[in-house]
Amino acid sequence: MSTPSPRIDHAPDASARYWHNAPLNTLPPPDMVGNYQRFKPLPTEGIAERKAWIVGGGIAGLAAAFYLIRDGHMPARNITIIEGLEIEGGSLDGSGNPQDGYLVRGGREMNWNYDNLWDMFQDVPALELPEGFSVLDEYRLANDADPNWSRSRLMHKQGQVLPDFTRFGLSRKQQWEVVSLLLKRKDELDDLTIQDHFSEGFLASNFWFLFRSMFAFENWHSLLEMKLYMHRFLDAIDGFGDMSALVFPKFNQYDTFVTPLVRLLREQGVQVQLGTQVLDMDFDVQGEQRTVTALRTRTAEGEGHITVAARDLVIALTGSMTEDTAYGDLDTVPVLKKRHGGPAEGSSWGLWQNLARQSPVFGKPDKFCGDIDRSMWESATLTCTASPLLDKLTELSVNDPTSGRTATGGIITFTDSNWVLSVTINRQPHFPCQPRDTVVMWVYALLMDQPGNFVKKTMPECTGREIVAELCYHLGIADQLDAIIPHTKVRLALMPYITAQFMPRAAGDRPQVVPQGCTNLALVGQFVETANDVVFTMESSVRTARIAVYTLLDLPKQVPDLSPTQYDIRNLFKGARALNNGEPFIGERLLHKLLDNTYFAHILPPLPKHEGEATRRERLEAELANLRDKGGVALQGFAQWLERFAGQLRKGGKD
Numbered sequence: 001m002s003t004p005s006p007r008i009d010h011a012p013d014a015s016a017r018y019w020h021n022a023p024l025n026t027l028p029p030p031d032m033v034g035n036y037q038r039f040k041p042l043p044t045e046g047i048a049e050r051k052a053w054i055v056g057g058g059i060a061g062l063a064a065a066f067y068l069i070r071d072g073h074m075p076a077r078n079i080t081i082i083e084g085l086e087i088e089g090g091s092l093d094g095s096g097n098p099q100d101g102y103l104v105r106g107g108r109e110m111n112w113n114y115d116n117l118w119d120m121f122q123d124v125p126a127l128e129l130p131e132g133f134s135v136l137d138e139y140r141l142a143n144d145a146d147p148n149w150s151r152s153r154l155m156h157k158q159g160q161v162l163p164d165f166t167r168f169g170l171s172r173k174q175q176w177e178v179v180s181l182l183l184k185r186k187d188e189l190d191d192l193t194i195q196d197h198f199s200e201g202f203l204a205s206n207f208w209f210l211f212r213s214m215f216a217f218e219n220w221h222s223l224l225e226m227k228l229y230m231h232r233f234l235d236a237i238d239g240f241g242d243m244s245a246l247v248f249p250k251f252n253q254y255d256t257f258v259t260p261l262v263r264l265l266r267e268q269g270v271q272v273q274l275g276t277q278v279l280d281m282d283f284d285v286q287g288e289q290r291t292v293t294a295l296r297t298r299t300a301e302g303e304g305h306i307t308v309a310a311r312d313l314v315i316a317l318t319g320s321m322t323e324d325t326a327y328g329d330l331d332t333v334p335v336l337k338k339r340h341g342g343p344a345e346g347s348s349w350g351l352w353q354n355l356a357r358q359s360p361v362f363g364k365p366d367k368f369c370g371d372i373d374r375s376m377w378e379s380a381t382l383t384c385t386a387s388p389l390l391d392k393l394t395e396l397s398v399n400d401p402t403s404g405r406t407a408t409g410g411i412i413t414f415t416d417s418n419w420v421l422s423v424t425i426n427r428q429p430h431f432p433c434q435p436r437d438t439v440v441m442w443v444y445a446l447l448m449d450q451p452g453n454f455v456k457k458t459m460p461e462c463t464g465r466e467i468v469a470e471l472c473y474h475l476g477i478a479d480q481l482d483a484i485i486p487h488t489k490v491r492l493a494l495m496p497y498i499t500a501q502f503m504p505r506a507a508g509d510r511p512q513v514v515p516q517g518c519t520n521l522a523l524v525g526q527f528v529e530t531a532n533d534v535v536f537t538m539e540s541s542v543r544t545a546r547i548a549v550y551t552l553l554d555l556p557k558q559v560p561d562l563s564p565t566q567y568d569i570r571n572l573f574k575g576a577r578a579l580n581n582g583e584p585f586i587g588e589r590l591l592h593k594l595l596d597n598t599y600f601a602h603i604l605p606p607l608p609k610h611e612g613e614a615t616r617r618e619r620l621e622a623e624l625a626n627l628r629d630k631g632g633v634a635l636q637g638f639a640q641w642l643e644r645f646a647g648q649l650r651k652g653g654k655d
Contacts, residue, residue, distance in 0.1 A: 010547055010555070014029065014532070050311050057085070058091055060545045062088065063116075063545035065081060066120055068553075080270075082278055083276065084275070086274050090320070092258050093322075094254030095254070096431075096491065098435050101383040104440070106444075109410065120261075124260050124264050139250075150410050156415045157416065175580060193504050207240075207579075213446065216536065225535065232532070232533065232534050232562055234566045241578075283358070291519045292521050294306060315548050316521070320497065321526060324336065329463075330463065330464040330488075332492075333492075336494060342370050360508070361516045365527070368505070375503060380464060381491045382468065383488070389484045392477050417445070417452075417470075418447065419446070421443065423443045513530070514547075522547075530543060532561055573588075589607070590624070
């Protein structure tokens with residue numbers, strides 16, 4: 001009797017069940033990332049004759065083309081990317097010149113366990129290094145030679161670095177608010193907001209300023225999404241304060257990632273159709289099954305359609321964070337196409353809305369794009385030459401910004417800014433052909449409905465000149481504006497949906513990557529359901545693309561769940577220490593007493609060097625007394641047992 005083959009789950013959820021070795025578990029654990037996962041499956045039957053239509057030329061669409069070729073073995077000439085703009089890259093943009101000013105609408109903070117992103121870019125030829133090197137090689141070399149960190153992450157009082165800004169400043173009660181969120185099940189958090197769970201004290205803490213400005217969260221955003229962020233970045237929590245958990249590219253996101261990836265795909269034969277918007281899809285509906293038969297399109301020449309065969313694949317982006325961006329400059333205020341009632345006519349959100357009208361399996365786009373006032377923020381890209389502004393940022397940087405090394409090490413956030421204003425200088429030059437005497441700064445703010453502290457207007461009401469004035473006020477150099485403005489060019493980007501993916505949501509609001517019943521359609525990007533991943537990252541876009549390809553082609557390969565760092569006891573311990581403001585957490589000294597001088601001693605954070613043996617014993621006894629007071633006889637007995645057990649370990653006792 002033959003043993004049945006194990007079922008391939010293309011998007012496994014490691015949190016859904018207990019995994020153990022068994023005859024049918026030939027696959028590694030769902031969240032295992034390693035060489036055994038990096039194999040190429042055999043071509044599926046008929047792949048050479050099938051075509052793929054990819055709607056959206058951002059990182060998700062580009063990644064879908066990559067995986068169709070590398071793992072799906074589809075001929076590149078059979079793949080067409082359809083993009084509404086006249087350039088690939090989507091939200092990963094970067095453009096301009098020193099004369100008119102550079103423009104980057106947003107940036108990307110990354111860490112080492114973006115496993116799908118690095119899986120792809122290990123096979124994409126490098127931008128600058130010679131043949132044989134990859135984008136991943138280039139990225140690693142830059143960050144290994146120039147580690148990232150910040151010396152002025154939080155500031156206040158017009159130019160003063162906040163003392164002890166790396167300390168989270170959380171009380172015991174506020175620490176428990178974080179822990180209790182980590183313990184909650186995901187299905188308990190439908191439609192809840194962050195402010196539904198956390199106290200006002202927590203929302204005024206250093207931790208929240210670090211977290212919200214780093215990831216762009218608002219108090220009214222999804223509590224579920226914040227929980228997912230806490231799990232995904234648990235391994236990085238002790239680096240939130242000084243940004244040491246992050247790695248950054250040498251150049252802007254477009255030149256670092258989009259340019260080499262598009263070059264590879266075009267060289268392989270992928271077709272790219274720019275200036276073409278997909279408005280809707282036609283389906284052949286047979287019972288519960290839906291098969292795309294045509295794409296309804298619009299170009300400058302008018303409306304048309306693309307016929308899709310039953311065996312062809314359609315992989316489409318749902319929603320766009322940067323759709324309908326309004327632009328301004330030094331003396332011009334950005335003007336939105338539409339402020340209320342959802343996206344403007346002709347917006348790329350229309351495709352998702354039209355799909356949702358056909359069936360509930362396509363989710364509820366209006367939950368995300370229906371309240372612009374709560375999904376909008378603005379950024380400003382400053383192109384600067386020598387001035388008091390550049391001098392002040394140099395003073396706050398790790399290295400001179402013109403050195404080509406880490407500058408501010410990530411954003412600097414002003415905690416007393418009514419806008420929650422932040423500024424950063426990444427490695428320079430930020431663009432390959434940028435002059436050596438020119439520095440590109442990036443500024444953004446979270447609150448769009450508050451008047452500035454210096455300029456008594458909301459940020460969307462301001463010109464670039466006024467935003468520079470507000471920045472200079474918080475840096476303590478507002479009196480030097482006359483010497484700064486002539487050396488500063490400003491490009492503004494007001495984005496009505498930039499945090500739409502964070503809006504409160506419930507089960508069913510986001511469609512599955514392959515919606516139920518769809519035979520040849522997958523949806524990708526920031527607005528589709530994944531088991532445990534977060535949104536607003538390149539990693540999540542690549543993950544959804546990879547799931548789409550593997551599922552539609554039914555490849556015998558799975559996309560691993562999140563790297564299991566959240567379950568690593570070392571990360572749990574160091575996270576607990578970080579939440580406790582860098583001080584030993586309750587019970588930590590008892591664990592040291594148990595594990596010191598054993599093989600496992602290294603899993604605990606070192607106790608403070610300034611504590612002598614007598615002090616440590618006093619504090620341990622105080623903790624034990626506290627446990628006795630709060631936990632009664634049971635906890636007291638457990639603590640005494642631990643003490644005896646630790647003593648036996650150290651003596652080599654056997655009873």
